Amino acid sequence: MASQKQQAPATLAMRAGSYREQRPKHGLAGHFHCLWTHSITSSARIAIVPDGYCDLVWIGGRVVIAGPDRTSAFPYMAIGADVVGARFSPGSAAEWLGLPMSEIVGQSVPLEDFWGTKAHTLGQQLSDCADNHERLRLLPAVLEKETERHTPPPDDIRHAFDIATVHSTADLTDRLLADISIGERQLRRRCHHYFGYGAKTLSRIRRFQRLLKLLRSSPSASLAEIAVAVGYSDQAHMNRDALELSSLTPLELQRQAALSSAQVP
Secondary structure: OOOOOOOOOOEEHHHOEEEEEEOOOHHHHHOEEEEEEEEEOOOOOEEEOOOOOOEEEEEOOEEEEEOOOOOOEOOOOOOOOEEEEEEEOOOHHHHHHOOOHHHOOOOEEEOHHHHOHHHHHHHHHHHHOOOHHHHHHHHHHHHHHHHHHOOOOOHHHHHHHHHHHHOOHHHHHHHHHHHHOOOHHHHHHHHHHHOOOOHHHHHHHHHHHHHHHHHHHOOOOOHHHHHHHHOOOOHHHHHHHHHHHHOOOHHHHHHHHHOOOOEOO
8 A cells, every 4th residue: 555645844834925023012012012914825734833922813804812822733824815913912911801821722712702893893994904014004003992901911921921031941930939939839820821831831932932033043053053052951852842842843944944034123
């Protein structure tokens, strides 16, 4: 019997079309990390790798909340699709949506479940826009009106995300307990509420993001050197982690990162 053809590696979302980010202005800055647009030009299977964030996304004529992921998501996005999103600042989504992030990990939930008819109206307004450029003017204007009803995330949560972004998994919990002066159980509860998972999982995901950043900035560096620089115990550890989180090997990630067409002002 003939062997089955091996499935081709997934394509990183940033390689699947034209992706752009812009920093939020004025009152949105305390609530959102960035606004972004994505125009899909690839028919490949697209991988959206975990980054520790939660997004509000307009796609296919409706607005959804893309919850935090533990591993890559592989949504179907047709060639020619336009997508617009607002990425919540670390910890902001829990307060805006009124529920723990652990309840929507790995899920895409209609915004109507949280905003009711306002979400339907927003989806229609964005659908009526001529293009993503126009949508990127409308969306922040709508969100800025909503900021009056919400408060930015607590300082300790922002600090926890910053520490997870910089430091390795091994020392994260001890470092946070010392910095924030709370107990380990309370730290775990707060991380699950605001991020969707514990501090070690968050740190693992942020370490993977450091890997991607270094692969983009140093495409010719050896993978063994990159593994040490990012905080993995060795290259084999990095290989396992990358496969589990993204379905892609570091070598494939390096190849795609070097070709990335992402434009981030």
